[in-house]
Amino acid sequence: MHVKETLPNKCRKKKYAPETYTAKTDPKYPDCNHNSKRFKCSALTVEEVHQFHQLFYKVPDKLVQDNFILKYVSACPIQRVRNPDSTRPRTLSAAYYVKTSNKVVVPVCRSAFLKILNITKHRVEGVLRRFFEKGDMSAENRGGDHRSHLKQAIRDNIKKFIKKFPILEKHYCRGHSFLPPDRVFALIEKKIRKLDTIIHPEVYYDIFENYGTLKKLGVDWHVQDWKQAAKANLKSPAALHFKINSCKRFVFTISKEENVLVKGEPHYNSDVNQSRGICKRGKKISQIRPQNVELNSVIVNPKKLKNIDELLTKHFGAEWKEESEELYLEYYKGLLETLQEGDRVENDKQEEVLEDQCSYHSDAEGV
Numbered sequence: 339m340h341v342k343e344t345l346p347n348k349c350r351k352k353k354y355a356p357e358t359y360t361a362k363t364d365p366k367y368p369d370c371n372h373n374s375k376r377f378k379c380s381a382l383t384v385e386e387v388h389q390f391h392q393l394f395y396k397v398p399d400k401l402v403q404d405n406f407i408l409k410y411v412s413a414c415p416i417q418r419v420r421n422p423d424s425t426r427p428r429t430l431s432a433a434y435y436v437k438t439s440n441k442v443v444v445p446v447c448r449s450a451f452l453k454i455l456n457i458t459k460h461r462v463e464g465v466l467r468r469f470f471e472k473g474d475m476s477a478e479n480r481g482g483d484h485r486s487h488l489k490q491a492i493r494d495n496i497k498k499f500i501k502k503f504p505i506l507e508k509h510y511c512r513g514h515s516f517l518p519p520d521r522v523f524a525l526i527e528k529k530i531r532k533l534d535t536i537i538h539p540e541v542y543y544d545i546f547e548n549y550g551t552l553k554k555l556g557v558d559w560h561v562q563d564w565k566q567a568a569k570a571n572l573k574s575p576a577a578l579h580f581k582i583n584s585c586k587r588f589v590f591t592i593s594k595e596e597n598v599l600v601k602g603e604p605h606y607n608s609d610v611n612q613s614r615g616i617c618k619r620g621k622k623i624s625q626i627r628p629q630n631v632e633l634n635s636v637i638v639n640p641k642k643l644k645n646i647d648e649l650l651t652k653h654f655g656a657e658w659k660e661e662s663e664e665l666y667l668e669y670y671k672g673l674l675e676t677l678q679e680g681d682r683v684e685n686d687k688q689e690e691v692l693e694d695q696c697s698y699h700s701d702a703e704g705v
């Protein structure tokens with residue numbers, strides 16, 4: 339089974355392992371000695387620096403950390419751009435804060451903030467830029483894109499699941515090539531092909547008897563009209579609660595009420611549909627009682643009968659009906675006698691109606 343790779347590597351977002359977002363070194367105590375109204379870096383204790391650092395790395399997840407950054411950095415766009423010729427002009431002015439033990443935030447300089455959290459200025463800039471450009475919390479992106487990660491994980495799991503199924507050997511799919519009766523049919527066919535005309539069913543019986551047990555139609559077994567019986571009790575394919583054409587599997591269950599439920603599944607290995615009754619409203623499966631089809635009760639298409647007459651005339655001569663007893667053709671003589679005077683007149687409507695029954699009848703009789 340071939341599983342198609344739907345996500346080419348170049349389209350896939352670069353993966354960032356969770357380790358990227360865990361603390362690698364202890365925080366550096368800021369050495370800027372700021373202690374003014376604007377920056378109070380040196381007012382922080384070593385413990386406070388540690389705690390703020392730990393708070394940041396508590397969750398090794400980019401998105402959570404980016405939101406942490408947004409919480410402790412307040413930024414606003416700069417009205418006046420200082421260096422418009424620079425490739426990346428500064429457009430944001432930011433103030434950085436550190437939360438201290440007594441739940442007070444202390445303003446610090448950027449350098450101190452970066453050292454305490456052990457992150458680069460680029461990361462902070464990125465978070466701020468995305469926040470101001472897109473207007474949402476760390477909406478991005480690298481590694482933090484949980485949705486596509488989740489989708490990828492689901493995809494990988496589906497692939498793993500599919501690969502669990504044993505691949506069917508080819509000859510199982512091919513069908514009957516290995517069934518023993520195949521050989522019997524081949525031998526019978528070989529025998530029959532040698533005979534250029536077979537007029538009597540008995541010729542077939544003789545051949546069949548050499549290769550198996552002979553059961554005669556109308557004596558040992560009977561044809562039953564299942565079509566008619568089913569039509570009266572079963573829902574038509576169009577009335578079923580699933581689209582029969584798009585189904586790969588059909589599941590039949592016997593209900594507690596001794597009825598049969600059916601469902602069609604559009605997939606080979608997942609069940610999505612519900613089972614419902616196969617019978618028409620108020621009908622039961624036990625009400626299907628097909629009637630035996632009596633031998634020679636089916637009316638043969640008059641066109642077909644004329645064809646038989648022509649064939650026999652060609653083979654035995656125009657007087658075959660008169661010599662039918664000697665030629666063992668009484669069966670055909672009787673059959674042609676069913677052809678009424680009225681039937682001899684071409685009647686297109688009747689022919690259409692009789693088409694089905696005729697082909698069935700002639701097959702059964704071995705004509």
Ligand SMILES: [Zn+2]
Pocket residue numbers: 368370371372377379380446447448449450
């Ligand atoms: Zn400072």
